Amino acid sequence: xxxxxxxxxxxxxxxxxxxxxxxxxxxxxxxxxxxxxxxxxxxxxxxxxxxxxxxxxxxxxxxxxxxxxxxxxxxxxxxxxxxxxxxxxxxxxxxxxxxxxxxxxxxxxxxxxxxxxxxxxxxxxxxxxxxxxxxxxxxxxxxxxxxxxxxxxxxxxxxxxxxxxxxxxxxxxxxxxxxxxxxxxxxxxxxxxxxxxxxxxxxxxxxxxxxxxxxxxxxxxxxxxxxxxxxxxxxxxxxxxxxxxxxxxxxxxxxxxxxxxxxxxxxxxxxxxxxxxxxxxxxxxxxxxxxxxxxxxxxxxxxxxxxxxxxxxxxxxxxxxxxxxxxxxxxxxxxxxxxxxxxxxxxxxxxxxxxxxxxxxxxxxxxxxxxxxxxxxxxxxxxxxxxxxxxxxxxxxxxxxxxxxxxxxxxxxxxxxxxxxxxxxxxxxxxxxxxxxxxxxxxxxxxxxxxxxxxxxxxxxxxxxxxxxxxxxxxxxxxxxxxxxxxxxxxxxxxxxxxxxxxxxxxxxxxxxxxxxxxxxxxxxxxxxxxxxxxxxxxxxxxxxxxxxxxxxxxxxxxxxxxxxxxxxxxxxxxxxxxxxxxxxxxxxxxxxxxxxxxxxxxxxxxxxxxxxxxxxxxxxxxxxxxxxxxxxxxxxxxxxxxxxxxxxxxxxxxxxxxxxxxxxxxxxxxxxxxxxxxxxxxxxxxxxxxxxxxxxxxxxxxxxxxxxxxxxxxxxxxxxxxxxxxxxxxxxxxxxxxxxxxxxxxxxxxxxxxxxxxxxxxxxxxxxxxxxxxxxxxxxxxxxxxxxxxxxxxxxxxxxxxxxxxxxxxxxxxxxxxxxxxxxxxxxx
Numbered sequence: 001x002x003x004x005x006x007x008x009x010x011x012x013x014x015x016x017x018x019x020x021x022x023x024x025x026x027x028x029x030x031x032x033x034x035x036x037x038x039x040x041x042x043x044x045x046x047x048x049x050x051x052x053x054x055x056x057x058x059x060x061x062x063x064x065x066x067x068x069x070x071x072x073x074x075x076x077x078x079x080x081x082x083x084x085x086x087x088x089x090x091x092x093x094x095x096x097x098x099x100x101x102x103x104x105x106x107x108x109x110x111x112x113x114x115x116x117x118x119x120x121x122x123x124x125x126x127x128x129x130x131x132x133x134x135x136x137x138x139x140x141x142x143x144x145x146x147x148x149x150x151x152x153x154x155x156x157x158x159x160x161x162x163x164x165x166x167x168x169x170x171x172x173x174x175x176x177x178x179x180x181x182x183x184x185x186x187x188x189x190x191x192x193x194x195x196x197x198x199x200x201x202x203x204x205x206x207x208x209x210x211x212x213x214x215x216x217x218x219x220x221x222x223x224x225x226x227x228x229x230x231x232x233x234x235x236x237x238x239x240x241x242x243x244x245x246x247x248x249x250x251x252x253x254x255x256x257x258x259x260x261x262x263x264x265x266x267x268x269x270x271x272x273x274x275x276x277x278x279x280x281x282x283x284x285x286x287x288x289x290x291x292x293x294x295x296x297x298x299x300x301x302x303x304x305x306x307x308x309x310x311x312x313x314x315x316x317x318x319x320x321x322x323x324x325x326x327x328x329x330x331x332x333x334x335x336x337x338x339x340x341x342x343x344x345x346x347x348x349x350x351x352x353x354x355x356x357x358x359x360x361x362x363x364x365x366x367x368x369x370x371x372x373x374x375x376x377x378x379x380x381x382x383x384x385x386x387x388x389x390x391x392x393x394x395x396x397x398x399x400x401x402x403x404x405x406x407x408x409x410x411x412x413x414x415x416x417x418x419x420x421x422x423x424x425x426x427x428x429x430x431x432x433x434x435x436x437x438x439x440x441x442x443x444x445x446x447x448x449x450x451x452x453x454x455x456x457x458x459x460x461x462x463x464x465x466x467x468x469x470x471x472x473x474x475x476x477x478x479x480x481x482x483x484x485x486x487x488x489x490x491x492x493x494x495x496x497x498x499x500x501x502x503x504x505x506x507x508x509x510x511x512x513x514x515x516x517x518x519x520x521x522x523x524x525x526x527x528x529x530x531x532x533x534x535x536x537x538x539x540x541x542x543x544x545x546x547x548x549x550x551x552x553x554x555x556x557x558x559x560x561x562x563x564x565x566x567x568x569x570x571x572x573x574x575x576x577x578x579x580x581x582x583x584x585x586x587x588x589x590x591x592x593x594x595x596x597x598x599x600x601x602x603x604x605x606x607x608x609x610x611x612x613x614x615x616x617x618x619x620x621x622x623x624x625x626x627x628x629x630x631x632x633x634x635x636x637x638x639x640x641x642x643x644x645x646x647x648x649x650x651x652x653x654x655x656x657x658x659x660x661x662x663x664x665x666x667x668x669x670x671x672x673x674x675x676x677x678x679x680x681x682x683x684x685x686x687x688x689x690x691x692x693x694x695x696x697x698x699x700x701x702x703x704x705x706x707x708x709x710x711x712x713x714x715x716x717x718x719x720x721x722x723x724x725x726x727x728x729x730x731x732x733x734x735x736x737x738x739x740x741x742x743x744x745x746x747x748x749x750x751x752x753x754x755x756x757x758x759x760x761x762x763x764x765x766x767x768x769x770x771x772x773x774x775x776x777x778x779x780x781x782x783x784x785x786x787x788x789x790x791x792x793x794x795x796x797x798x799x800x801x802x803x804x805x806x807x808x809x810x811x812x813x814x815x816x817x818x819x820x821x822x823x824x825x826x827x828x829x830x
Contacts, residue, residue: 014095021103035555046064047073049733064733067599069598070753075249087187093106112129118164123526154188155185156193182231240800240803250396252606275384281332281335291339296338298329301335343501352418355428423525440505450494564665576596576652581656636670640669675728704778720746724744733792754772764787
């Protein structure tokens with residue numbers, strides 16, 4: 001009974017979190033409707049071949065040919081047998097709640113665990129969980145379908161809770177919590193979010209070190225650090241299969257350093273990503289005020305006409321234009337919504353800077369400032385360049401605006417420390433009342449000024465890109481249009497600024513009521529909870545609402561098959577590729593749903609393939625459409641061997657061309673080189689620049705170019721007489737079988753993408769693959785008739801899986817020890 005009484009408040013908190021999750025998504029969760037996520041739906045095509053292979057064989061393929069002519073699945077569907085255990089543990093942690101509901105539940109529970117580790121009382125921890133979980137960005141990414149990111153963010157606070165327990169001297173439970181949530185975190189598979197939170201951990205560890213030195217408790221600090229390291233190591237080893245193969249893949253992907261020496265090397269980072277690419281999505285300096293006023297830059301990149309209140313101020317003559325212009329007018333190319341942490345939450349954070357004492361305050365402030373400065377990206381390039389050039393791994397990630405997740409953690413945490421200070425020491429509202437008013441002025445006061453004088457602080461409400469686009473409108477209409485557009489957006493901003501002022505004013509009034517003992521501590525916390533929940537709930541509903549939900553059949557049904565798809569699929573060839581010219585070829589995966597696509601979308605595609613897109617594939621596509629149109633689609637009148645030789649070597653057998661009214665038509669490419677062919681000559685070169693340059697200067701039907709490092713594997717080519725043949729006999733994404741007949745033998749080139757872990761056998765005997773033409777596989781085959789097999793079953797997976805299961809065993813023993821000690825402690829109390 002005593003145990004139940006002790007844990008009852010925590011149990012009630014957990015139930016409350018589940019209820020909040022259910023209520024937010026009502027009535028969709030009751031109706032059985034699901035969220036239609038654009039990113040998730042678009043990504044289905046990329047994983048379709050892997051999904052079908054799993055259903056057919058019960059085995060996971062580590063390679064797919066559905067996009068970019070072939071790539072590993074390590075960052076497409078990174079599932080391993082060992083992670084099935086983690087999946088079951090995570091489901092239990094989420095209480096097997098339904099989709100979307102458990103996302104919010106996991107947010108809330110994770111931060112609750114953190115605050116309880118900091119020894120917050122249950123009712124305060126509930127409030128803090130809501131303040132953190134309802135930060136707008138966390139709901140925006142649910143709507144966008146960034147589920148890996150959702151999971152990563154949800155598991156980070158409880159992972160840090162393990163550190164808190166360890167440094168507070170609770171070593172065993174600190175070890176267990178750190179290990180479990182580090183394992184969950186890594187399994188979420190969003191390295192960027194995990195990496196960003198390492199900055200928070202670094203700042204917090206420094207704070208604990210300072211406290212240990214000050215309090216002369218260095219031995220305890222060292223013990224805590226060792227416990228954290230061991231727990232993190234266990235979490236890492238449980239996920240070693242994913243981590244190791246991701247690390248290996250990174251070296252070959254766009255996130256690894258290019259072997260090419262580029263002319264504009266100043267724009268290139270050590271990671272291989274260009275600075276422009278990394279900083280394309282940078283938060284505007286003025287846009288940072290969205291932390292206080294969500295509509296500082298208009299909100300999301302949705303049609304302006306969707307804002308009913310704003311349209312009340314719209315000139316009816318411009319309604320058609322407003323259907324095309326977005327609500328957002330900031331510096332980013334586009335956005336799904338702003339980063340808003342809650343107006344009163346921000347005020348409590350600033351108040352915490354004045355009334356909370358100790359190194360942890362400065363750690364949280366430092367992490368917040370760092371987060372904001374780095375989020376500015378190209379708008380603060382000197383600072384950004386320093387991190388790109390000198391901070392390990394920082395240059396491997398794009399969309400730097402998302403580093404504001406750090407501020408979204410530190411602001412509510414320090415805000416809660418401030419509120420805890422007020423509740424623990426009520427007299428502080430008398431002795432330091434001036435800091436309350438200073439904090440009010442720096443938040444509510446500024447919001448009020450934004451409402452009263454919006455044009456003083458933000459004189460321009462039309463972006464540079466919009467001004468360029470609107471320049472084509474006749475001058476007699478342009479002036480009135482810009483004036484009306486500015487008035488609409490000024491209203492969007494100023495009305496939201498007034499809203500933030502009211503929120504801050506109400507929150508401050510609650511503090512004053514507590515000061516004058518009109519409210520007790522629990523009433524204050526209850527009122528603040530309602531105020532902040534209503535505030536942030538309303539903002540989040542702008543970006544994640546019931547209108548986004550559809551019947552489950554809409555999202556879960558197969559992608560509709562077009563007449564073009566059906567026509568191409570009549571070709572029963574085992575392995576050929578499709579180039580879709582009727583889409584944004586390298587920014588979509590719909591083509592991959594039914595076909596092996598030349599294009600696709602993935603933020604970490606193979607680096608060499610991207611370099612071939614830039615050097616050859618994209619230019620060939622640009623030449624192709626005019627050439628085909630010129631001859632009315634008669635492919636016999638186009639010299640395809642010269643116009644698109646790289647696409648031919650990639651076995652692009654069909655082109656999908658656009659027609660009017662959104663229709664498409666397939667066109668067969670008669671110049672395709674097929675699945676494999678012998679070459680007369682192999683040119684060996686000394687570096688990547690020479691290799692990629694040479695691809696455009698040779699006859700790819702008869703010649704190949706290779707880096708000199710592969711000369712031993714490939715040897716010399718033999719001039720062919722036209723009788724040699726290689727025919728594909730069986731196809732699986734990770735296992736290809738060819739029948740090869742050649743009187744002369746020599747170098748056989750496959751229209752398959754090279755990757756180091758592919759293996760080959762000839763008549764069952766191991767053979768060495770080489771790389772030719774910058775991206776393709778090749779093999780030296782002796783004269784005669786042979787069976788050639790290419791296979792992708794990396795042996796490293798068996799090793800990493802063994803390590804993972806051993807780590808599970810250690811974790812299980814630790815949990816058992818923790819349970820035993822807890823039970824013994826309870827018996828001693830009894």
